[in-house]
Amino acid sequence: MRQLSLLGLVLVSTSTVLAQKPEPQRLDGNIDWVYDYDAGRLLSKTTGKPMFVVFRCER
């Protein structure tokens, strides 16, 4: 059986709408989190993996 895994996305800031938008705090660990939803969707499409999108309070 093909080994499947999830793509990890942390959404804290994805837009260029707000000039003073804060930079997301990068997470440590073994997961390569993606911090941009559109980039995550593209990656999901090209890799065939489902997305795990997380909203967390970071400040």
Added chain:
Amino acid sequence: MNGVNLDAFQFDYDLTFMSFFLNAKGQTYARYGGREDAGPDTHLTQKSLASTMRRVLKLHEEGAAKPWSKYDPEPASTSTPEQIPPMRRMLAKRKEKCIHCHDVKNAMLHDLASHGRLKKEMIFKYPSPKQLGIQLEADDQTKVRSVAADSAASAAGVRRGDTISAVDKQSVLTFADFTRVLEHAPESGNVRLGVKRRGQDKDITIALKPGWRRSPDPSWRASTGVVGPNTGFWAKKLNSGQKRQQKIPPSKMGLKVVVVWGAWAKKAGVRNGDVVLGLDGENSDMTIRQLQTHLQLSRNFGDSVDVTLLRGGKRRTLTMHLPAKGELD
């Protein structure tokens, strides 16, 4: 939440953790997170997250993306927090430019208030199944851990140990999935559960009681501050020894004022060190946050309320004239 597509990611913005399992088209396999009155992480466990991930991977491998339903987000539109007019005013007033989840809900409620459409009940978003009397297992969130006596679920025949596979025909894997369907449930009417019991499939219809969304202790919700006035002071709950000393029964309110910031509270004469024994007829044992919430849900801006307090061993009652409108109105 800066720039996040609110149409694609709809959830209870009062909470602190939420996640979604989606395919590349943005269709939802499952939601994970959410909270209820009992605490921020009653349904956040490693076991349940791992089990949800396994189920999602299986669905994904089977190509079992659900057809679009009313429970899926609207893929076409893209509204962001910054487009809600009160959000711009909120951001302009503070240094912190990070938009928190609860900021989004507050801005939405302020926006409704500015159009005269705000109702206090609107803070009760994404109701927990507990509102029907169903307590789910934390580790396996399709399983019923207990059913409250005299609840709507109990009357409908939901039993401990039942496995809930669908709510209103929508398949559910998690507590958050369940709350998503309940968010769309009517104020009065029914919710239908698809249940597995000892290998048998059953359909159970739960009749929704009036006011079923209103949970008993919403004091964790930041949004209560939008729907009503606050006390204008902050206070610390007395411990049992301190209450004994002041001759306050354990079941009664005893809150020592530590900060007075509201002009209405200052004008009424509330001072640091006062011990609040009751407010507007409410005198049961509670925290200041619970008292704030009680006031916000039971009173309107511009109302007057009595505060009973203890100062220098003597009881006195002061009248507070609450502010005529909220901060952003």
